[in-house]
Amino acid sequence: MPRSASRVIPPRPLRLAGGAAIAVAIALLIGTTFWSILSAATGQPTAGSSTDIGYLIYITTLQAALSTVFSLIVGVALAWALNRLRFPGRTLVIGLFASAIVTPGIIVAFGLLAVWGRSGWLGGLGVPVFGLGGVVAAHIILDAAFAARILLARLDAIPEARLKTGQSLALSPWTRFANIDWPAIRGTLPGLAAIIFLLAFTSFPIVLLLGGGPAVQTLEVAIYAAARLDFDLVMAVKLALIQIALCSAIILASSALAPISTSLDRPAEPRWRDAGAAHVLQWLVLALALFGFAAPLLAVLADGFRGLGDVLTDRGFWGAALTSVLVGAASALLALVLGLLIAAARAATTSRVARVAIGAPAYAYLAVPAVALALGAFLFVRNLGVTPDAAAPLIVVIANALLSLPFVMAALAPLFEAIAQSRGRLIRSLGLGGVRQFTAIEWPLLARDVGLVLALSFCFSLGDLGVIALFDTQDFVTLPLLMVRALGAYRTNDAATIAALMLLLTIGAFITLPALFERLSRART
Amino acid sequence: MLALDAVTFGYGSKPTYDFTMEAVAGEVTAIRGASGSGKSTLLDLIAGFLEPASGTIRIDGNTVNHLPPEQRPVSILFQSETLFEHLTAARNVALGLPHPDPARVAAALAELNLGDLGNQRAATLSGGQKQRVALARTLLRDKPVLLLDEPFSALDDETRAATRTLVQSLTRKQKWATVLVTHHADDIGAIADRVYRLESGRLETL
Numbered sequence: 219m220p221r222s223a224s225r226v227i228p229p230r231p232l233r234l235a236g237g238a239a240i241a242v243a244i245a246l247l248i249g250t251t252f253w254s255i256l257s258a259a260t261g262q263p264t265a266g267s268s269t270d271i272g273y274l275i276y277i278t279t280l281q282a283a284l285s286t287v288f289s290l291i292v293g294v295a296l297a298w299a300l301n302r303l304r305f306p307g308r309t310l311v312i313g314l315f316a317s318a319i320v321t322p323g324i325i326v327a328f329g330l331l332a333v334w335g336r337s338g339w340l341g342g343l344g345v346p347v348f349g350l351g352g353v354v355a356a357h358i359i360l361d362a363a364f365a366a367r368i369l370l371a372r373l374d375a376i377p378e379a380r381l382k383t384g385q386s387l388a389l390s391p392w393t394r395f396a397n398i399d400w401p402a403i404r405g406t407l408p409g410l411a412a413i414i415f416l417l418a419f420t421s422f423p424i425v426l427l428l429g430g431g432p433a434v435q436t437l438e439v440a441i442y443a444a445a446r447l448d449f450d451l452v453m454a455v456k457l458a459l460i461q462i463a464l465c466s467a468i469i470l471a472s473s474a475l476a477p478i479s480t481s482l483d484r485p486a487e488p489r490w491r492d493a494g495a496a497h498v499l500q501w502l503v504l505a506l507a508l509f510g511f512a513a514p515l516l517a518v519l520a521d522g523f524r525g526l527g528d529v530l531t532d533r534g535f536w537g538a539a540l541t542s543v544l545v546g547a548a549s550a551l552l553a554l555v556l557g558l559l560i561a562a563a564r565a566a567t568t569s570r571v572a573r574v575a576i577g578a579p580a581y582a583y584l585a586v587p588a589v590a591l592a593l594g595a596f597l598f599v600r601n602l603g604v605t606p607d608a609a610a611p612l613i614v615v616i617a618n619a620l621l622s623l624p625f626v627m628a629a630l631a632p633l634f635e636a637i638a639q640s641r642g643r644l645i646r647s648l649g650l651g652g653v654r655q656f657t658a659i660e661w662p663l664l665a666r667d668v669g670l671v672l673a674l675s676f677c678f679s680l681g682d683l684g685v686i687a688l689f690d691t692q693d694f695v696t697l698p699l700l701m702v703r704a705l706g707a708y709r710t711n712d713a714a715t716i717a718a719l720m721l722l723l724t725i726g727a728f729i730t731l732p733a734l735f736e737r738l739s740r741a742r743t
Numbered sequence: 744m745l746a747l748d749a750v751t752f753g754y755g756s757k758p759t760y761d762f763t764m765e766a767v768a769g770e771v772t773a774i775r776g777a778s779g780s781g782k783s784t785l786l787d788l789i790a791g792f793l794e795p796a797s798g799t800i801r802i803d804g805n806t807v808n809h810l811p812p813e814q815r816p817v818s819i820l821f822q823s824e825t826l827f828e829h830l831t832a833a834r835n836v837a838l839g840l841p842h843p844d845p846a847r848v849a850a851a852l853a854e855l856n857l858g859d860l861g862n863q864r865a866a867t868l869s870g871g872q873k874q875r876v877a878l879a880r881t882l883l884r885d886k887p888v889l890l891l892d893e894p895f896s897a898l899d900d901e902t903r904a905a906t907r908t909l910v911q912s913l914t915r916k917q918k919w920a921t922v923l924v925t926h927h928a929d930d931i932g933a934i935a936d937r938v939y940r941l942e943s944g945r946l947e948t949l
Contacts, residue, residue: 225792225811640824642791647821648814648838648884658838662829 226642230566230652237563237576240556244579244620248586252462252593258597259455268650269440269453269462278419281350285357285418286411292358293410296507298399299500302492303375311504312370313729318363320674320728321562321721322681324423324698326356328512328717331427332521339517348430356424361414363511368410372403379685381490385542391496408594416468420461420587422684423698429706441589442687455597457592466585483521515721522718524713535716537701542680543723545611545696549618550675554668556580556619557626562656565634580627583620584692588684591617596688610689617685617726622675629667629674632659669735676731677724744768745888745920750798752788758796760784760944766920768887768939771911773923773931775949776926776941782924783822785941786890789922791821802888802920818884825877826865832876833861839880848923851879854909856902870897878906880912889914890922895930907934 300312333339334347346352376398384398422438429435436444437457444454492500529535557580564577583591592613599609637645637660645655683698690699697720704713745766751758766772776782787793789800791812799806807815814837818839826835836848852861855875865873874897881889891910895903911934914921925931933936938949 223753225794229811230811621843641827643787643790643812644824644827646792646812646881647790647817647819649841654838658830658834659827 222348225568226639227568228642228645228650228652230586230653230655232652233559233562233566234284234572234576235563237566240559240563241470241538244556244623247616247620248395248579248582248591251586251591254594254601255455255458255462255590255596256514259459261504269444269457271457274435274437274457276496277350280435281353281357281425281434282415282591282656283419285361286351286360286415286695287616288354289365289414289507290407290411292362292466293369294403295503296362296366297369297373297403298395299503299507300370301399302497302500303504304491306567311508312367313530315360315363315507316367317728318511318726320677320681320724321360321361322677322683322698322702322724323356323421324424324427324681324683325518325717325724326359326514327424327427328354328701328713329518330356330359332714333513339513343536348433350434352428352430353425353434355465356428357414357418357421359514360386360513361417362507365410365414366507369403372406372725374401376558383671383673385490390593391494394492396595407528411432412468412471413664416465417585419468422589422618422687422703423681426683426687426702432638433638437464438589438684441593442684443595445688451597454593458593461590462586465587469581469584498624518714518721521714522721523715525715529715529719531713532712534695534737538695538697538716539719541694542696542698542720545615545618545677546727548615548681550613550672551620552619553622553675554672555624556623557630557658557671559635560623561627561631562660565638572636577627577631580623581645584624584662588617588621588690591620592685592688606689607691607693610691610694614682614685614689614694618682618716619675621685622671624677625650625674625678626671629671630664632665637663640700666732666736669732671729673731676727680720680724744801744803746799746801747789747798748801750788750795751793751801751848752784752793758944762788762798762946764939764946766888766922768918768920770936771914771916771921771923771934773925773935774941775926775928775931775938776924777926780941781944782917782941783892785946786819786892786922786924789888790817790890791815815888816886817888817890818881818886819890820877820881820892821895822896826868826873828866829864831862831864832868832872834855835865835876836880836883839884851883852876854878854882855906857858862904871899871902874898874929875902878910882910885917887919889919890924891921892924893926895925895927896924903930904933910934 296315300308330347330352331338334343334345335341338347347355380398384394389397407741419436420438421436422442425434425439426438426442429439438461441454441457441461444450444457491497560576560580564573566574586594595609595613595617597604599606599613641659645659650658681698682696683702685695686694686699687702695703697716701713701716701720704716747762747764750762751760752762762785764772774785776783786794788795789809791810795808800808802816827838830838831888832852833848836851837843837845840847849861850857852858855878857872857875857879860868860876862871865876868876874894878894881891894910895906897900898906907930910921910923913919922934923930939946942949
């Protein structure tokens with residue numbers, strides 16, 4: 219007897235075909251990169267650079283582990299404080315911490331130097347800013363703020379009834395944390411830890427600026443150094459393969475962990491506030507976190523505007539700014555189109571195999587970090603006889619789009635899935651076609667997230683140094699590369715100004731794009 | 744005319760349901776049954792959201808088993824999740840038409856006393872208003888078979904009576920084969936021309 223079957227998901231063969239074509243194209247691209255690296259690694263002697271691979275893996279892992287542990291501790295404390303405290307400007311403060319995800323690492327590193335460096339605001343205190351401490355501190359600034367924003371959403375989503383029960387039992391602040399807060403956030407911590415570990419493990423600009431030399435560097439920086447400074451391509455390839463293997467292992471391990479879930483629930487008001495020592499501690503945590511996160515950024519802005527005149531009259535700056543904006547916009551648009559096509563295709567099928575086959579290439583780039591991908595692309599175009607100068611713009615755009623794709627998917631895919639699952643029957647019963655489904659139903663719901671992913675992709679691309687640094691061509695220069703060159707030439711004031719303008723551009727994009735697209739979506743309903 | 748002949752369906756390999764029934768054009772056929780008895784499963788089979796393991800479903804003499812939901816000559820009102828909450832009432836109704844026709848949309852809303860709510864977002868409507876907006880869209884689609892899953896459950900007594908009368912008169916006028924799923928005896932008494940009871944996975948004529 220044939221089995222009964224369900225037909226809830228609207229069939230969309232064109233979406234499936236589009237998503238499959240994109241997935242195959244990405245897989246081919248990554249495969250080609252990998253193949254280029256592998257073939258370059260075989261049968262060639264090294265140029266004799268003295269890289270201690272064992273130590274490199276140890277120090278990369280150590281700094282990533284320390285960054286993860288301290289980021290989570292600070293993140294939990296900050297989320298706890300923000301959940302309890304109510305004050306004017308709280309939304310702004312939360313928005314500031316949310317922007318950590320897009321703040322380029324190079325700006326944070328520069329900001330740390332501007333505050334704690336020898337000639338910085340607090341340089342007299344003698345806090346060591348170079349080496350392991352500086353690298354971990356910069357990672358904590360970025361990743362703890364990111365962790366706090368995610369954990370705060372979990373705390374805000376605690377059901378009001380549970381809080382009322384706790385309040386009626388007069389739980390102390392510590393008992394409350396152990397019995398109500400901790401159960402709400404502990405499931406999110408392993409997934410969050412995996413993301414932070416991976417971010418720190420593949421960190422490039424922060425380590426480049428604050429590592430202080432071979433004693434503290436990541437595999438990513440070592441690949442760059444081997445390829446560009448030592449001209450030892452075989453060593454670079456060897457390191458890239460180790461990097462890919464280790465990142466793949468981390469991703470495989472973290473895929474076994476529960477994913478970070480989001481909540482659409484609104485926080486209940488008024489909240490149950492803690493009193494006494496806990497209340498004082500919450501203010502202290504918030505003040506320290508604000509100082510730690512905002513002071514480097516303020517220092518970048520303050521230092522940056524001192525040399526504004528010189529930089530703004532430099533034609534090189536305007537060329538780099540235009541290149542950065544164009545590369546950012548092109549990468550963001552490409553990431554959005556790829557993400558939309560893959561997410562829509564995944565939601566159009568119930569076949570588990572098809573869903574994995576279509577979706578996996580979008581995440582595969584996590585295992586092939588920026589510098590490794592750039593190295594593979596560099597070798598590939600060189601084998602084809604194309605000059606790196608000619609290939610650099612296209613490769614940088616594609617690499618940055620792929621870098622953003624996992625975040626684009628994380629934002630868009632759940633919405634496509636939810637619409638197909640919960641409204642699939644309604645869509646089919648009304649006989650809506652794929653175009654009408656997108657314009658009338660999906661687009662108005664997606665629009666705000668589209669603005670957010672465009673902003674994220676634009677900002678990631680704007681702050682990218684890993685891909686562009688490896689090509690390091692004369693004619694194709696972005697703002698981060700211009701900034702590093704200014705630092706290398708001891709033009710610190712110019713570097714500060716470029717950092718400040720990049721920061722403003724990043725914050726501007728992060729605020730305006732989501733708001734603009736939300737307005738557009740309202741106009742459609 | 745809608746006819747189900749030994750239509751079986753199950754969530755495992757063994758069929759749980761075995762449906763045989765008829766719904767005549769211009770009549771309201773009511774299906775009674777306790778919660779969880781399979782009333783919504785029956786409507787999903789007729790609408791094409793579930794594929795039967797065996798048996799035939801015919802509409803106006805044509806077997807429709809192979810047709811996907813969007814190609815069946817059926818309009819359906821679901822019990823829940825009936826509207827797109829981010830759209831206005833008018834746009835929700837307009838989605839039922841192949842081409843936008845504001846005049847027809849406005850008339851359909853007015854017929855269910857929703858004339859002044861057209862520009863209001865569905866998310867801001869009450870449960871009863873949402874149910875009437877969804878009903879307006881379902882009626883506007885004007886298909887030979889009309890499937891209604893608890894369509895009056897969220898309505899107050901006065902609106903309920905008026906809406907029942909509207910469904911009955913349109914069924915007669917448009918010659919629809921209307922299938923009404925409900926566990927409210929008064930709905931059945933008011934408009935049903937024939938009644939089936941769904942029990943233990945089978946339909947019995949009452």
